[in-house]
Amino acid sequence: IRVEGRRWRIVDADGTAHEVEGLGIVGRQPEIPPGEQFEYSSYAPLATPWGTMEGGYRVIPEDGEAFEAKVDRFYLVSGGA
DSSP states (O other), X not given: OEEEEEEEEEEETTOOEEEEEEESBTXXXXXXXXXXXXXXXXXXXXXSSXXXXXXXXXXEOTTOOOEEEEEEEEEEEOOOO
16 A cells, blocks of 8 residues: 555644644655554644544555545643653
């Protein structure tokens, strides 16, 4: 499959929401062969010590039928001091 883009909704502890959407991930549109994986590091805008994030990736499998690989809501916790 090829990861074409991503879309995220990030909500901080105060309820302020940020939408992040765009082509690729970390500047790339990786192709991931069956049985393989792709890892990357990124960040999220978070003005409070914790928040949530949900969204997903737009992927295109070899048959060409694009779909969204949904990622359910999860917690973000600031690692800062």
